[in-house]
Amino acid sequence: MTERVIQVDALARVEGEGALYVKLNGQELESCEFRIFEPPRFFEAFLQGRAYGEAPDITSRICGICPIAYIASACQAMEMALGITLSPEIEALRRILYCGEWIQSHTLHAAMLHAPDFLGLDSAIDIAKLHPELVRKALRLKKLGNTLMETIGGRAVHPVNTRVGGFYAAPDAAKLQALLPELDWGVAAARELTLAFAGFDFPADAGDYHFVSLSHPELYPIDQGRIVSSRGLDIAPAEYDDHFVEEHVARSNALHGRMRDGTAYLTGPLARYANNFAKLSPTAQATAHEAGLGAVETNPFKSILVRMVEVQYAVEEAARLIRAYRAPNPSFIAVPPRAGVGHGASEAPRGICYHRYEIDAEGRIVSARIVPPTSQNQPQIERDLARVVRANLALDEAALKLRCEQTIRNYDPCISCATHFLKLTVERG
C-alpha cells in the first residue's frame, strides 16, 4: 500500500484555531478527528462573581461575528432567572437586531468565504476579481445587516445598547423606517444571490442527520423557541441538560456536544430549515424551491443555499417588524435581583447558542455555562468528514484535501472569537 500524507497548515476562511487529522490505511479510514484548540471556556470562569447584567456584554465578546446570539441567549437566561417578562415591543426589537446579525453573518460566509469553494477559487479576493457585481451586491447586503445592528445596538460589533430586560434606549421609529427602502432592495438581492449560487456544481452527498433546532409556534426560529428535533424531541431550553451532554475528548479543547445516548446531532441552517420550513415566508419558500431545495435538505454542501434563503427571510422579517414597530416604552424591564437559575437558547447563525446561569440573591453570577453551536456540531463535522473521505478516496491528494476543507466550511465553524488558523492533516498509511 502506498503511504500518503497530506498536510495543510492553514485552512483559510474558517474562524479560530483548530486542526483536522485524517488517517487512512489503504481504503480504510482509521481515524478522523476535528481538533479545536481555542474554546471560549475561560469566559465561564471569568463570569463567576460578576453582576448578572454583565453576562450579555462579556459573552458577546466571544465572537465578533455573532455577538447578538450571545447577548440574546444571556439576556433570555437572566430574564428567566429574574422572572422578567418582556413586552412584545421589546421582543420585536430584539428580533430585528438578531435579523441584522443573520444577514451580515450569513452573507459574509456564503458570498465571501463559501462561494469560492464552488467556483474553484482560492479566496474572496479572486471572487471579487471575477464576479465584481456579485461581490458588490453581497457587500451591500452585508452592510445592511450591520446597519440594522448599529441602528438598534448602537454599533455593529459588540453592541452597547442592549441589556437584560431590553434596551437602554429605544431607537426612533423614523430611523428604523428609513431603512425600509434598503430592506426592500435586500429581499431582491438575497433572492438573486440564492439563485446565482444555485447554479454551482455541488458535490453529491447526503447526511443521515438528527436535526436539532429551536421552534416557535408561529415564526421561523431566531431569537427564541423550544428545542425540537427531527426525531421527535420537543423540550423547553430549561430541559437542555436532560437530553444533551458535553464531553471532553483528548484531541480537542472544546467540549463535544452529544445527545445523552452518545449520538451526534446537527444544529444550524440545515436543521432549522428542515424543522421549520413551513414557517418560512411564502416568498422565501418560493426562492428555496427555485434554488432546487426541498423542504428538507440533507446535502451539507447546499447549506450555502439554505443560508441565503434564511437571509431573504431575515430581511423580510426585519422589514415586517419595522413596519409594525412601536418604540417600547419602557425600553427595558428592571426588577430587583433574586437568587435563581435561568436558561436561554437562541439560533445563532451557526445553530443553537445555549446559556445557563445561576445567580445569588444579590444578582452575582454563581455559575455560568455557555454551549456555542460549533462545539455541538463537532461530532457531526467528524461524521461528515468520515463520510466524505470514504466517498472520495479516488480523488488525488489536493482534491481530497480541498474536499475536506469544504466539508468543514459547510458548517461556517466559528471556532472561537479569535486566533490563528486551522491546521489540516490527512495521513495515508
Place this chain on the structure above:
Amino acid sequence: MQDVLILGIGNPMRGDDGLGPWVAARLAAAGLNARAHAGDGTGILDAMAETAHLVLIDASQSGAPPGTPRRFDAAAATVPAEFFHYSTHRFGLAEAVETGRALGLLPAQLTVHAIEGGDFTAGERLSAPVAEAAEALILTLVAELGR
C-alpha cells in the same frame, strides 16, 4: 469626507491582537481621527468610502521577532496575506484591501502598519516588545499626521 482616517484592527481581549485598538485609542486621545475596528474585514471596505487617506494598524504573525514593525504602502502594492493569518477576522485586513483593489474602492493613500505579535492568548494586555513598538508607532503617526 475625512482627511485621514486611522483604523486600529483587532480584538482587545486576545493579547497582542489588541495592538490596533490600543494604538487607535491613544491616537484618538491625541486628537487624530482614529477608532478601533473589531469584527470582520468588510467594515474596512466600508471605511474606504469615508476617506481619501486610510491608515490601518494591525498585529501580524509572520514568524519575525515580536515587536518587529512593518509598513506597507497598500495603495501601491499587494499586502502579504500570510502576515495577517492570525486574525480574529475570517475576512481579514489583507482580504479587505485586495478586495477593495479588485473592486476599485481603494482610497488614494492607504498605509498599513503591522507590528509582529508574540502572545495572542486570552487577556487584555500587550506583551512588552509589542507595547514598546506600539509607543514608537504612536510617536511616528502623531508626528506624521497630527496638526
